[in-house]
Amino acid sequence: MNRPPLTPLADSLPASVPFVGPEALERASGNAFKARLGANESVFGPSPKAIAAMKIAASEVWQYGDPESYDLRQALAVHHGIAPENVMLGEGIDALLGYLVRLYVEHGTAVVTSAGAYPTFNYHVAGFGGNLHTVPYRDDHEDPDALLAKARETGARLIYFANPDNPMGSWHDAVAVQRMIDAVPDDCLLILDEAYIELAPSGTAPALDMSNPNVIRMRTFSKGHGMAGARVGYALGEAENISAFNKIRNHFGMCRISQAGALAALRDQDYLSDISAKVAASRDRIAKIGRDNGLTPLPSATNFVAVDCGKDGDYARKVLAGLLDQGLFVRMPFVAPQDRAIRISCGSDQDMKLLESALPKALAAAG
């Protein structure tokens, strides 16, 4: 009895996880977190209308979800002023990124991203045998010119670019992003991850041009809409590119309850506006707490704030450890020099009070 061999590619991959979940940290420490501010979830939750829709759908969950997510796709098309053929639903942006990489990347395909950008994208590129090329951030912003130059240099098939960015919270305005889109090489696809776009200042997202086959845009119900656990993301793009997902996607992969919740959330734009205001207020409060402790909060167009601890990565990791020890789940950038900061998600008033109390102790412990 021998073990059936994996493919050489699969065999070469580590069993890994892009992020350790907060639950795993809780199990390791034996203590539940008092504040969950590490995964850029929306503590404000989804619209009550979305919750109500999900409760109703719970009783209907004996039925598979519609594999076309027809109602939601139609509603998103109307919402964005585009055609349903330009919209593809998926089990979170994570799944859609995996599908995209599978469609475009094989052994040795060049792919470009920023050093320290979204690890889950990198995980997918490695998982399909691609060659990942990185460029550094520039002043804590992703650098469109450097990404494009590296793509030209390497003949990249994909560029990953998040606007606003995670983990720094920085952003470029629509003019700069459109300039980048216009400069994407002909045989290259720009993945423009706009997961946080609903929380960014107006004028951050370029107009949707669904005729352009060189860009695909990623949106989600996980951030502004507060439904991270529901796993609903979507891609917006040129119709033939969008149709390619149908070659490989898990057609029946969408949770029926999540489909219902997302549809109701989309229809409650007033709630989303309200959340944007709450997020902005919480960002200001995190920034104030940081400044009150001698730290430098970075401007953010997201539901988190990267707070520069003023020294190197080792120091910031100590500060982070001090917060974790006090029961605050927070994370931080993985790569220097961004790792001089810790990344704190927006939270409730109670969360902010905990942060206010814990941060001075964490800084004292870090020395």
Place this chain on the structure above:
Amino acid sequence: MNRPPLTPLADSLPASVPFVGPEALERASGNAFKARLGANESVFGPSPKAIAAMKIAASEVWQYGDPESYDLRQALAVHHGIAPENVMLGEGIDALLGYLVRLYVEHGTAVVTSAGAYPTFNYHVAGFGGNLHTVPYRDDHEDPDALLAKARETGARLIYFANPDNPMGSWHDAVAVQRMIDAVPDDCLLILDEAYIELAPSGTAPALDMSNPNVIRMRTFSKGHGMAGARVGYALGEAENISAFNKIRNHFGMCRISQAGALAALRDQDYLSDISAKVAASRDRIAKIGRDNGLTPLPSATNFVAVDCGKDGDYARKVLAGLLDQGLFVRMPFVAPQDRAIRISCGSDQDMKLLESALPKALAAAG
């Protein structure tokens, strides 16, 4: 501006769907189905305790699900008397099959299944460039000896075998299945799909032997547990095989609401017993309706009955069309000679009354 090229493999794949959803049929016809008996969903629904758990979880959906599905995995391990290392959760068996194929299949890898067995598995094999070899059913049963012989002949890396089978509802007893497991070639993995196992007679599933690296077993909350729309499946197998999923899976892909529902469903085994009885009664009723109309219901260990219409596939397709025209969503096997049957899922009393009334008309129309 050119379209970025897909990989040659992706380019060669059709944009397809293994099954057309009932919602798409409804949109095409303009009429809602009166009875939904085509996808082997459980019209009896999930446990009320599972529904209650999902309603509570709906309010907590702002949090990502635990990427390790720790609580559910622990509970499944206890339930099955195995270790958590032998259990992997996934977004339905469909997603787990996709991951398995990705782990073991590359261009030209031989894979064996039965002609007319689960199309979604075949879709994944094609999607990763595998060479699918099929063997015929034997007396409406999957044929273990033929599958094994074909695997030896082709040097197959994977064998797909469902017990009980879909679409025929037939099954082999545990002794026969164990004999098959014992005969799997050393470098081959048997995927034993037991999606319907909770509804089968006792003595259908061989004992779980988690030391054997040549078999992996697939279970789901979609059928007996009545949670198809929640997308919760799981694999049971030897620990190192199970760990390989962590190389490629979408770690944060599980819906948090679904995780909570599945845990509650698993804990309500009394409800599952009750459902098994209801399913058995409905199977008997479908069989009786078939016989009353001169047709031959096949024995079933699942939540559906394949009803032999007594002629060829063209005739059965006419009968099927007659039922669809009358608002009954049903499906049928794709491949001869199994396509002489239509496949009817168990239903409510109301569903059965509709079937009773519709079947004679469908038969009359088929001529």
